[in-house]
Amino acid sequence: xxxxxxxPWMAWSILLPLGGAVATFLSxxxxxxxxxxFGMATAVCVGALGWQLALKGPQRxxxxxxxxxxxIDLYADGLAVLMLAVTAxxxxxxxxxxxxxxxxxxxxxxxxxxxxxxxxxxxxxLFLWGALNALFLSADLFNIYVTLELLGLSAVxxxxxxxxxxALSAAMRYLFxxxxxxxSYLLGVALLYNMYGVLDLGLLASEVRPGPTSQAALALxxxxxxxxxxxxxxxxxxxxxxxxxxxxxxxLLSALVVKASFYLLLRLWLGVFPTVINTxxxxxxxxxxALAIIWGSIQAFRQRRLKLLVAYSTVAQLGYLFLxxxxxxxxxxxTAWGGSAYLxxxxxxxxxxxxxxxxxIMHVAGHDRIDELAGIGQRLPVTMFALALxxxxxxxxxxxxxxxxxxxxxxxxLITGQWWLVAVIILGGLLAAGYVFRMLAHSFTPATWxxxxxxxxxxxxxxxxxxxxxxxxxxxxxxxPLTLLQxxxxxxxxxxxxxxx
Amino acid sequence: MIEFAMDITxxxxxxxxxxxxxxxxxxxxxxxxxxIFGLFMALVxxxxxAPDVALAEAAIGSGLSGALLLAxxxxxxxxxxxxxxxxxxxxxxxxxxxxxxxxNITHRLLTVLIIGxxxxxxxxxxxxxxxxSGLTEQVTARMQRSGVSNPVTAVLxxxxxxxxxxxxxxxxxxLICVRSLGALPQFLTLRPPxxxxxxxxxxxxxxxxxxxxxxxxxxxxxxxxxxxxxxxLAAAGVLLLLADIGLLQSCPERxxxxxxxxxxxxxxxxxxxxxxxxxxxxxYTPARxxxxxxxIESAALISIxxxxxxxxxxxxxxxxxxxxxxxxxxx
Numbered sequence: 001x002x003x004x005x006x007x008p009w010m011a012w013s014i015l016l017p018l019g020g021a022v023a024t025f026l027s028x029x030x031x032x033x034x035x036x037x038f039g040m041a042t043a044v045c046v047g048a049l050g051w052q053l054a055l056k057g058p059q060r061x062x063x064x065x066x067x068x069x070x071x072i073d074l075y076a077d078g079l080a081v082l083m084l085a086v087t088a089x090x091x092x093x094x095x096x097x098x099x100x101x102x103x104x105x106x107x108x109x110x111x112x113x114x115x116x117x118x119x120x121x122x123x124x125x126l127f128l129w130g131a132l133n134a135l136f137l138s139a140d141l142f143n144i145y146v147t148l149e150l151l152g153l154s155a156v157x158x159x160x161x162x163x164x165x166x167a168l169s170a171a172m173r174y175l176f177x178x179x180x181x182x183x184s185y186l187l188g189v190a191l192l193y194n195m196y197g198v199l200d201l202g203l204l205a206s207e208v209r210p211g212p213t214s215q216a217a218l219a220l221x222x223x224x225x226x227x228x229x230x231x232x233x234x235x236x237x238x239x240x241x242x243x244x245x246x247x248x249x250x251x252l253l254s255a256l257v258v259k260a261s262f263y264l265l266l267r268l269w270l271g272v273f274p275t276v277i278n279t280x281x282x283x284x285x286x287x288x289x290a291l292a293i294i295w296g297s298i299q300a301f302r303q304r305r306l307k308l309l310v311a312y313s314t315v316a317q318l319g320y321l322f323l324x325x326x327x328x329x330x331x332x333x334x335t336a337w338g339g340s341a342y343l344x345x346x347x348x349x350x351x352x353x354x355x356x357x358x359x360x361i362m363h364v365a366g367h368d369r370i371d372e373l374a375g376i377g378q379r380l381p382v383t384m385f386a387l388a389l390x391x392x393x394x395x396x397x398x399x400x401x402x403x404x405x406x407x408x409x410x411x412x413x414l415i416t417g418q419w420w421l422v423a424v425i426i427l428g429g430l431l432a433a434g435y436v437f438r439m440l441a442h443s444f445t446p447a448t449w450x451x452x453x454x455x456x457x458x459x460x461x462x463x464x465x466x467x468x469x470x471x472x473x474x475x476x477x478x479x480x481p482l483t484l485l486q487x488x489x490x491x492x493x494x495x496x497x498x499x500x501x
Numbered sequence: 502m503i504e505f506a507m508d509i510t511x512x513x514x515x516x517x518x519x520x521x522x523x524x525x526x527x528x529x530x531x532x533x534x535x536x537i538f539g540l541f542m543a544l545v546x547x548x549x550x551a552p553d554v555a556l557a558e559a560a561i562g563s564g565l566s567g568a569l570l571l572a573x574x575x576x577x578x579x580x581x582x583x584x585x586x587x588x589x590x591x592x593x594x595x596x597x598x599x600x601x602x603x604x605n606i607t608h609r610l611l612t613v614l615i616i617g618x619x620x621x622x623x624x625x626x627x628x629x630x631x632x633x634s635g636l637t638e639q640v641t642a643r644m645q646r647s648g649v650s651n652p653v654t655a656v657l658x659x660x661x662x663x664x665x666x667x668x669x670x671x672x673x674x675x676l677i678c679v680r681s682l683g684a685l686p687q688f689l690t691l692r693p694p695x696x697x698x699x700x701x702x703x704x705x706x707x708x709x710x711x712x713x714x715x716x717x718x719x720x721x722x723x724x725x726x727x728x729x730x731x732x733x734l735a736a737a738g739v740l741l742l743l744a745d746i747g748l749l750q751s752c753p754e755r756x757x758x759x760x761x762x763x764x765x766x767x768x769x770x771x772x773x774x775x776x777x778x779x780x781x782x783x784x785y786t787p788a789r790x791x792x793x794x795x796x797i798e799s800a801a802l803i804s805i806x807x808x809x810x811x812x813x814x815x816x817x818x819x820x821x822x823x824x825x826x827x828x829x830x831x832x
Contacts, residue, residue, distance in 0.1 A: 063663045065784035070639045120681035146667045157678035197635045216625030
């Protein structure tokens with residue numbers, strides 16, 4: 001018991017994946033096993049951190065024993081721990097899938113890109129994991145920039161891992177977008193440091209005053225993070241980057257990476273700058289979110305390739321997350337931001353499952369042209385079941401995590417009387433129904449002869465299924481995660497409730 | 502007055518160089534301008550009383566980045582024709598790429614975005630109230646317990662050592678990224694290097710190693726440190742490669758990887774040890790802080806230098822060429 005209370009679990013949950021990244025870089029032969037080992041150890045730390053939180057409330061860790069403003073603090077509250085837990089669970093299942101997806105690597109470099117991708121997937125993914133954990137726990141504006149650099153670089157390299165021309169050009173564009181985003185963020189941080197002389201989010205929240213400099217800084221930071229989150233119209237880089245990556249990478253990018261920059265937006269807008277934001281700004285973000293839902297859904301429906309359809313669906317689902325800003329500012333409170341965070345969580349599971357399932361389909365069929373997938377459901381019943389379950393959550397049908405989240409958002413829109421948002425949420429659901437059924441319809445068409453002969457590893461199918469099952473389970477047992485979320489406090493101390501007028 | 506004139510000259514030269522650079526049609530010319538731009542930038546940092554940044558800018562921003570850009574230009578020049586052929590051979594629509602219309606929109610969007618960012622920045626700088634003093638006082642008050650007397654090193658390795666830990670990780674990650682892209686076309690041709698280059702390299706490299714070691718040691722109390730020292734050491738490595746002295750190429754792959762990861766590994770291990778012992782990442786006791794910082798910096802120096810040289814040569818050292826001794830005109 002005292003072990004749970006005293007060990008600094010949050011610090012370990014950052015150091016362990018980074019250590020794993022080094023280990024898998026050095027030892028290629030055991031890379032996949034080492035990833036599972038370090039991954040499980042990280043998951044244990046995150047679990048223990050959650051326990052610690054339940055017993056003692058939100059935690060702070062003073063790095064180097066220095067106090068703010070000179071040192072850097074880590075900070076864990078309900079929201080941060082929930083994101084860590086999602087990362088750990090999604091990450092472990094994807095790692096498990098990847099052990100079968102990538103061929104075993106030898107010690108020597110052969111120049112074969114398949115082998116190269118299987119050698120470098122593991123260290124890159126563990127770097128990504130470490131960066132995500134560091135980002136979720138960071139309470140320091142500049143430190144967040146460093147974590148964004150780690151995150152962006154590893155995500156870009158992962159997305160180009162297949163080595164194909166399309167993948168490389170998509171990765172190149174992703175790199176530029178990611179760098180412009182980071183630069184914009186950094187400029188905002190420089191302005192803020194120049195004005196207030198602090199970098200700690202808590203101190204900043206108590207010192208920040210409305211004014212042109214603060215607004216300009218927040219605008220720069222927001223543009224940078226919106227680029228990285230692929231908010232409409234900055235979504236152009238996402239579909240090619242996510243669709244051309246190897247399946248486990250697509251799943252990681254769509255489930256976790258884009259959520260990280262959204263998480264920062266949520267934290268900064270609601271926790272640090274609530275006094276700076278105004279109705280015009282939140283309405284603009286909400287409006288772009290609404291456009292993303294409609295545009296993304298229509299584009300998803302029009303795609304002929306499964307992976308592109310799924311990638312555009314990510315654009316649409318990310319749009320929902322941005323509805324939180326107009327909803328919270330007009331009094332939506334926990335129903336609004338809890339709903340948005342819960343959508344991010346359930347989308348992570350559902351989308352990871354769909355991308356893993358698409359990977360299996362591509363492996364078995366040799367392509368992902370939707371119209372030519374008839375009969376695949378007979379060949380891959382578990383995969384198709386996973387796809388259907390995850391689709392249910394994406395649609396927001398009960399009982400699923402997506403349902404709870406969209407229900408909360410809908411409620412918030414009704415409470416605050418924002419009817420246009422009600423309309424958008426309902427319309428988005430209908431459009432989602434369109435593309436989810438399109439995704440499933442052909443696959444379930446029975447075929448008299450089945451041409452899909454490629455064998456597929458069981459663990460790949462079951463990983464995809466497990467992720468979809470969690471997305472559904474989030475609708476059946478919503479109480480614990482929502483309670484955890486509700487225990488979130490802003491960095492300044494008082495809950496979001498008190499910060500919002 | 503003279504200082505003012507100097508500053509004005511610097512600012513105007515910077516803007517002028519930047520414009521020339523962007524307007525240059527010839528890529529080689531643009532790179533040379535970039536290198537000069539970096540040197541002027543280093544002067545600006547020196548004028549702003551930031552000698553550490555000036556050193557880093559001159560060594561990395563101008564020197565090594567310039568070398569990297571030149572190497573890339575050479576590579577893309579040599580392999581350009583082959584790439585075009587391959588791209589032409591692709592079936593239309595065989596991959597998932599957005600059409601040219603999308604690309605056009607993308608470019609316009611990005612242009613608007615960048616102009617918007619620049620505008621916002623200018624406006625924000627215009628209306629900015631008088632500067633905050635930052636954290637200088639708090640840092641000065643804690644220098645006694647930091648283990649070093651150079652405030653920059655104290656911030657980088659102690660107060661904000663966690664940032665630096667992650668940044669060393671970024672360096673290692675950059676190497677992994679470059680390697681994950683597969684093999685690059687060879688940069689060094691089989692033409693043997695000239696006698697002047699070879700003789701100078703033999704003369705210079707030992708001194709550069711010495712300077713790197715000095716910069717590392719000096720970092721505790723004066724401008725310097727692992728990054729600056731690492732950059733100098735990397736420059737020595739680049740010279741070795743250019744002069745085709747096979748020292749680096751003869752290093753086995755496993756050892757290379759271990760050395761590249763050394764800095765990050767040592768940093769992580771120290772952080773974990775402190776976490777285990779005191780409950781906080783990188784919590785050195787004030788009495789030992791100096792020694793720990795020196796240990797971390799020494800390991801980081803090696804990795805920084807090696808990674809920079811590896812990035813210069815495309816992630817791996819090119820092998821399978823004529824050993825230098827067999828056609829060494831000096832011996």
